[in-house]
Amino acid sequence: MNLPGEFSVGPEFRETLRTGARRAHETGEVDAASLDALRRSGLLGMMVSTDHGGWGWDAAAANTVIEGIAADNPSIAIMLYLHCAVVVRIEKFGTEEQKKNWLPRVARRGQLVASAWSEPGSSADKRSLSTKAQRDATGAWQIKGGKTFSTSVTVADFFIVLVQLPTTHETAHAAEPTYGGSDQALFLVDADASGVHVPPTPLDMSGMRGSGTGMVQFQDVTVADRDMLCSGSATTEAIQLPHQLGLTLGAVSVGLAQAARDTALGHARNRGLLEDERFQRQLALTEVAVRSARAAVSELTAGPAHDRVLRAYCAKVSTSTTSQTVCGTVRGFLGSSGYLHAHEINRISQDADAVMHMGPPTHLCLDLIATRLSSSRPSAA
Ligand SMILES: Cc1cc2nc3c(=O)[nH]c(=O)nc-3n(C[C@H](O)[C@H](O)[C@H](O)COP(=O)(O)OP(=O)(O)OC[C@H]3O[C@@H](n4cnc5c(N)ncnc54)[C@H](O)[C@@H]3O)c2cc1C
Structure with a gap:
């Protein structure tokens, strides 16, 4: 490296x-x-x-x-x-x-910090949240609500919490898809603050089972004004900041695709298949896929900044799809030995599937890409 x-x-x-x-x-x-x-x-x-x-x-x-x-x-x-x-x-x-x-x-x-944004019943775009923050008589904030699918929540030392603020002005959600809604804020909250409850057992997910992804309840948690990180339009900017910088979950998908490819190589070595032409072709296919996915991630930071957010959504979709495809190719190559529960490829495949569901999930990325494309179209003169 x-x-x-x-x-x-x-x-x-x-x-x-x-x-x-x-x-x-x-x-x-x-x-x-x-x-x-x-x-x-x-x-x-x-x-x-x-x-x-x-x-x-x-x-x-x-x-x-x-x-x-x-x-x-x-x-x-x-x-x-x-x-x-x-x-x-x-x-x-x-x-x-x-x-x-x-x-x-x-x-x-x-x-370690965890992001507590998603809620049971709220959609991936986080436009409608039921977790609310209200000011109390002392000027501090009271946070009330429940979050789910928060990675690291069972072991985190503090959280960044996405909440709905009382509406301060006439706001309506934009008709087009956005990531985040109006009048939202991000707060930094200690895991051991009074009123924060984290069930010790993570969600029983199919993949990413070692990520401590679980739930957290905020029962009238008092948070000082100084721990509000941002509010209003700054919250929308903060939500997309990693994409703006080129920091991407696509990197996880590339690592997963690489792991699947290495699993196929190990299998071929053990079975004396390294010289087999059919294996070599399959390996070449996975090599192309892994390298293309890695290039999509590298290009995010190496390429221009002006359309980086659009490229980040594209890279999230393409790399997560690629890692799933590579896992499928490798599973086909492994045959029934790869179908045994304990085989590494099953864990890798389930972990690869998880990235597709992580924010922004594929369907939301596609909506956000479509919105950006239509708003950048030259207007008909
Ligand atoms: C492993 C893992 C880790 C996660 N970590 C975190 C975390 O740390 N913090 C956090 O806050 N959240 C986290 N999440 C939650 C994640 O960010 C998602 O936002 C959340 O799961 C909701 O997404 P969803 O796709 O299920 O929701 P929905 O938007 O309700 O979509 C559900 C399904 O409906 C369909 N659908 C909905 N809208 C459309 C559309 N416009 N077009 C086509 N189909 C549509 C799709 O099939 C979609 O899969 C994590 C999730 C996973 C799986």
Whole structure:
């Protein structure tokens, strides 16, 4: 890996993640050794600025690390991706006081942050939320509501919570699809704040079973005004900031596609099929797919900034579809041995499917791409 600084994903770290991925897929819990290795690696602070104790890495470097981790332990990779997506939001939208309070906790103490945005019954675009924040008589905020599918929630030290504010002016949702709604805000909330309840058991998902993805209840949680990260149109900008920077879940899909391809190679080696022409053709196909997906991710940060958000939605769809296709090709090649429950390819395939459902899921990406394309069409003179 060509990364800034001295960091390298060493063999011991990789082995911890690999073993942990297998264990977590069986137990459905976050693997303690993998999480501990992640916290100790310093990677949670990789996108924190050096002023606040981090490494100051950009999205290109972060994508590279996230891809590498995803090849070994995709659950840990999505935890790291979502964590970094919060870090960049604090860096961009936080006040100096907020940065001083939250970022050194991440960079120096290895604290992990989770995004609590999705709700039972709310759609992927997050335009209608039932979690509300109201000001109380002291000027602080009271947050009330429930969130679900929050990655890392069972082990996180703090949360970024998306809430609906009381409507301050005449607002109507735009007719076209958006990511986020009107009068919403993001708050930073400690996991041990009074009124925060996290069921200890994660959701029993098919894939990403080691990601601690679960639910959280906010029962009249009091949050100081200083812990509101942003509100109004800044919230919409904050939601799409990772896409604007080129930080992408596509990196996880590339790592998964690489892992599936490596599984096929291992199988061919064990069975003495390396010289078999049919295998070589299948391997070539997967190689093309993995490299194209990686190129789509690299191009996000290397290419121009003006249409990066559009390209990020395209890359999310194309890379997640590619990783699913590669898994399908490899499963076909493995035959019935790959159909055994314990075979790695089954975990990898289920993890690959999960990325498609993660925000923004494929159907929302397609709507957002369509909206951007139609608004950029030259008007008929
Ligand atoms: C592994 C995993 C990790 C996650 N981590 C987090 C997290 O950390 N934080 C968080 O807040 N959320 C998280 N989520 C939730 C995720 O962000 C989704 O937004 C959420 O699951 C809702 O998406 P949905 O597609 O189910 O919802 P819906 O929008 O309700 O869509 C449901 C289905 O309806 C259909 N549909 C809906 N609208 C359309 C349309 N316009 N066109 C075509 N079909 C449509 C599609 O088939 C779609 O799959 C996670 C989800 C997963 C699976």
